[in-house]
Amino acid sequence: MRLFSIAKSFFQSLFRRRQVDAELDDELRSTIDLLADEKVNEGMLPEEARRAARIELGGVEQVKEKVRAVRAGAWLATLLQDVRFGLRMLRKNPGFTAVAVLTLALGIGTTASMFTIVDGVILKSLGYSHAERIVTIDTHWTDSHPTIHSVTGGDLEDIRDASGCFDTFSFYDGGEFGVQLAHSAEFVGIYEVDPEFFNVFQVPPLAGRAFVASDTGGVAVVSLGFALRNFGSASAALGQTAKIDTTAYQIVGVMPPSFQFPRQAQMWAAVSPVPQNKNRTSYNYHAIARLQSAKSLAVVNARLLSIANRLAAAFPDSNRDKTFTAVPLQQELGAPVRSTLLILLGAVGLVLLIACANVANLMLARSAGRRRELALRAVLGAGKTRLILQLLSEGMILALAAGLVGIALAMLGTRALLALGAKFLPAPLLGDIHFDWRVLAFAVAVTFLTSILFGIAPAYCATRVNLQDAIRQGGSHGTLGASRSRLRDSLVVSQIALALLLAVSATLLFRTMLALRSAALGYRTQGILVAYAHAPARTLLEALGAGRFFDSLFARLRETPGVISVAGAMGMPAGQYGSNGGFAIEGKQKWCGDGPGCDYRTYPHAIFALASPRYFATMSIPLTRGREFNDADLYDSPFVAIVSESLARQYFPNEDPIGHRIFCGFDATGKWMTVVGVVGDVRQDSPAAQPGPELYMPVRQHPYMGNELQVVVRTSGSPEALIPAVQQTIHEMDPDVAMKFTTMQDMVTDSISAQHFRAILAATFATLALLLALSGMYAVMSHVTAQRTAEFGLRSALGAQQANILRLVMGGATRLAIIGVIAGALLSLFAARLISSMLFGVQSLDAFTYALVIAIVLPVVVLAAALPAWRASRVDPMVALRHE
Template sequence: MNTLWQDLRYGIRMLAKSPGFTAVALLTLALGIGANTAIFSLIDGILMRALPIQDAQDVVALKWRALKTPDRHNSSSYGDCAQSYARSGPSTSCSFSQPFYNDVASQIGAFSSVAAFANAGQINLSGNGTASVLTGQAISGEFFRLLGVGAAVGRLIAPSDDSLSAQPVVVLNYGYWMSQFGGSPSAIGKTVRLNNVPFTIIGVAERRFDSLSPGRVYSLWIPLSTLPQINPHSWVKTRATDIYSWWLVIIGRLKPGVSRLEAQAAVTTLFRNEMLHAAKPLSKPEDDPRVDVLPAQSGLTGSTTNVSKELYVLMMAVGIVLLIACANVGGLLLSRATARQKEIAVRLALGAGRGRIVRQLLTESAFLSLVGGALGILFASWGTHTIVSLIASNSDRPLGFSPGIDGRVLAFTFAVSILTGIVFGLAPAFRGTRVDLTPALKEGTRGSAAEGRAGARWFTLSNGLVTAQVALAVVVLVGAGLLVRTLQNLKNIDPGFDTRNLLTFELDPTLIGYKTPQIAAFYRELQERLAAMPGVESVSYSGSTLLSGSLWETGFHLAGTPKDQESDADYLPVGADFFSMMHMRLLAGRNFNSGDFAQAEAAEERDRARQAAQQAKEAGLPAPAGNAAVPESAANEAPVPVIVNKTFVQKYFPNVNPLGQHFGEREANPEKGDWAAPGWVILGVVSDAKYDSLRNAIAPTMYVPSSGGNINFEVRTRTNPTAMTASIRSVVSQMDSNLPVFNVHTQTQLIDRLLFQERMIAKLSGFFGGLALVLACIGLYGLLSYEVSRRTREMGIRTALGAQQRDVLRLVVGQGIVLVVAGAAMGIGVAVGVTRYLQSMLYDVHANDPVTIVAVAILLLFVGLAACYIPARRATLVDPMVALRYE
């Protein structure tokens, strides 16, 4: 420790004597280490943060898998786990039926407790000022107790609250309690209305808990038993006893001494029994249905699935930036070691061991790296805050992640700093001690000796480091270029409709008790009132806003194909004048009229009634009063009128007139619980338009007339659409003050949000690519500056013997350009192999796109020329008389 302290003090003195070198090295290291710290803090906060629960290692989540999708009649999931569905292939998910949850809780002894939860959907909360729409989670009574989550105020939901006879209660999220109730304890015991149903606030969850699935934030929690009270759909009431309705995520806490594999074997046995031996089996033995019992930390991925790949790509980019920084500082230290040869020779001559000097030089480099890491934390803190603010600006809801500089991030920074100091310090330290004492101790011989060695061996370690920096910069720049081109390609896509001056907002009258006839009348009146507003050009609505990320699909049978073959299409309910309002061209046939809407509404009512009757039958409950009987034939029912897009016609009716064509007729199938249905008939054909995503190819799409349910209004204005927001809210409030308007955005904002990940990854990768380029050029500039300084006598002799300025300029620039070209060639070779891993993130551009590669090479050449010119210009100004007296 005594010699370490001596080495440290000596190193600080030596660094202080070279303030220019020290400043450049510290800035380079701060940028490299800070960039890595910033991205690691995001990865740590999003992908690696421990669950905010007690003894998380004992909490597990259930996830089923099968070689063929089970024969359920409905399934709901909300992104709590990574899942995959196929119509006839392998599938996996974490959604289960409530009867299966009850069986696991009562029959599986491997768990000390079992709980379940599900997204409660959009909830209209009133009774606390202005009504608002928020997201809630429905949980079983054991949920909070199993997780070990406490209450900040009041109490949490208990098993006694999760029964049909209990009074409806609600627990608030801590952040929501603070923002909407001012953090007042008087909120406990207060009654609020959720979807017009009174609920009593009994408590507030502790501050650290937002949800079990990473990235999800719920404003409140309600018992599972209360869902039928706040959701008007009949299928919600029957699914508590329906083994064919899968909608719950099941978690458990393992008993002490019980392994996950033991619990998995027990649960799989129960699952296979219910899947293969139910009254109507959901799977066949060859489908191999089974359950995986996974740690909740890895099984419940939440929102992390959407961003993990992008974060790892950024981590690779900043890792390359750090390597460039190491090579840069390593080159500076090599130059400095050459300049310190006389000092090292004196120390060796006085008896110092080479190991002792190596330790001294490594201490200096480690100290330099640690100070650079400390400065990098400041850069990382700013960078993390900027990225989090950028992410938050793209969402209307609170973030479920809280990246920051904590102990784990600091430990990462410290480890990276130490490793960096060793990496860039080793070569200069060992190189610096390889000194020939006799020439090094003589005055005036350093230059000639060095020149002799350089002349004998052109490709030195310093040249190699600069070449490596250029090669690594090319890899980062090519990746950034591909991502930037992807963003530009997506922005240039024609979506098939006019996105200008379009304001969208969402309404859901069913949340406050509206019935279908009331909803239809309400929408008609609202559409008329909005259309009459000054500045409004046209108004319509749809089941989902185009390019908002949501998608409806439906399957149907096409005449002339095998009975068991199902076709599919995207499905969008729309209101009157939708196509003219969106500026979509009608290519054939006619638009919807009032009779079409009435016919579609009647068909929807019949289907809802029949579905409720069928589900009640499967669940062993009496059929709801007044529901229509399930018909054996639909011969007396007219098909529902639809308008299809051009792609639909090209795929399913390529050689016939599509107008009047019927499709989707269905015969009754009691074994599958299907009733007869008349299908659809084509009234018209419209131009193609993007639906949920700009990336996806346009699929066959059918537009159906709709006048009820949860819909999105679209208002086309003659002026700035955002200026109409207050007026629209006022019109809706005049019609019903309890009906909130939510998800208000312009179409341009929706597209920006849809491209947010591409925009963020392009910006960050572009920034890191630019940083890599700057660091590589600084390394090139430093090397050539040192070479010019070292070869001052040579330059003077050349000039004295008649060399022109252009000859000296060509000599220095040529050396730099050779290094740039060699580095670019190596970098392009590496990039061709590495960028193929980006292919899934690209759009309309190949991973080995020659245009991007050539553009990066040209950019690098021009920037390299600029970096070479300054030291080359200085070499041309060498005075021969001064140079000949050098040293």
């Protein structure tokens, strides 16, 4: 019964509103009639009685409004009415609507696209079943040693066999190498994995099969892309043979394109679950495992700690202070970019806040102009809640429109971000970054949040309207309410402050990038083509042959027109490969490698690289003492080495390193090497790296490491133009050599992709913020001056000069700008500390940056007020006064 009558009333107030209202009208009219009758009976004249009856009933409209308000569904009817009204108001002011929608859409769009990236990298779980149970195992030390994201073969076996915490446990190792097919060779990501590998991820192959326990060599699984490129289809790839370093692998399966692990993998070759290198000092293996469902991460890590303690006691030389931690795969993959992404999301949130403040200000300005309308509605019986709801629903309509445009912008923005971050974002996660319902939900939530954020201030002000004043003052020409203008001023001030904060941070990040671009790298980047080339070799004989091949390749390339010089290296700066480790100086340290008797960690440490003759000259790395490597430094000649100035300074203080002998565990063919030269320092990993000790060895004396080289070709022209010639030469000499090309310039750019990503985005957001703050200032000043037209007219009628009025308006704007800038500078101090670890070549408290930003922001913001001020000063006193 009750439910039915509510439903009926709900239905009626929605669809039969007019009838219901008419009936209510009848009821009230009949009540007036009855009242009048009563009064006539008491002796009043009929006219008089009707008047008295009306007065006793009170306002008919108010009573009706109160009755409507108690009906079920009343809120919905009200809402619909408000929405209709809101739409009408917005249509009547297309300029305001367009500016507000666009401003908000920019804020929502940028926020949503940044969220898409953050969601894909940090929040969304990986696309594997129970992905949260997939972990990798890191090695770290209880003393200051840095964490290594891999484990040694020896430790790996102990962890696998003793932990009892894993459903499946696997390891992998690899990178980019050459693979030889029947008629071609490709340079692709190749990983050696143990047979359990695919079971960890539980991703079935697209065609063929994954590995089984008996697959311990000779079989491989390839990516769909690889299969399509080389064989035409997935099924055509099955049964085909591919060779890596002369070992043949039969392709037994093809993985779907969604499976992208590890980075850039296109071929997974099965190896024995028994690690080839079982020592406890070479961190060759990446362990990956699936936790048992009953085991929490804490339990697993406690177990790993006890294994580590046992190993530390059993093998103190290699395992003292060493421990292991299981880290969820997603966390491990996202770790390098996490802080950058979160900071950028914060920055974009600030842009959104500024956009909200902007729209709030626009609405405030407009609601000031609508005071008479609102007051009239209040007099006609609209309650405060009703007025607030009406303003909020206007805001909601704006936000919805902005949300739609913003979502479209976010789709474009995400694409732009992905293009910008292609080198920076973790490759295995790129597939997870796309616009989906999660982003949509986020955008919708942000939209509603913004509508409340910018709608609340105008609504609050609407409730404080003094009805009589509002109506008497005649709408928009009245004097400005003090509290309203203070609110608007503080919105402008906070916009300027936030924009300044973003501008300071962006400038710091941008200067970091400029500093990296102009950093003295220690080598040349112009005019250098780099060819990664892999000559297949496994045995010593084959490897020595590869060495001879490269030497004759260098000779052929030197004859190519346009080539100035050619050399080869393994472990170039900013390149993909590198090696480092401990070494011993004859007479200073005893060398026992990883055997017992020496503490591995007490050796001096250096970066290892191989170089061919003429490498230093080609790269313009200065030779400061001794000689370069030459064609006589071969496998059967006395072993030699060249050290960097840092190494010489650090480990040979006050003596000449030349003639001293050094031993290192770089490869199996280790011998004592005589130092023959000293070369300048280079920044190895990227321009952001500090130059450090580096040990160079001749390519030909380390054949096992020398069959994959970076061929360095220096030219007077554009390096890219040489690619076809070099490619053809290599192919003619040996079609089995796989290669890929890049330039030194690109390698350097790629190595600072993080700084690039940060700088470009921060600069974009800061520019956006500044533009919004500018338009905020402009909007407020034009509104203020418009409202004071009469006052200005009066002033100039009373003899004020144009300059006086200009000064009056500009003075107000300057005051706001200065307060905003001071607040922003203070906030920037905190923001800059947040990003201090991302800076290079500039301090977080860099005075020049602050001065520069303030010197740009302050005048620009003040100038935004100039146009309205100028307009105000030119007002004709007669027009202005008549205006009233």
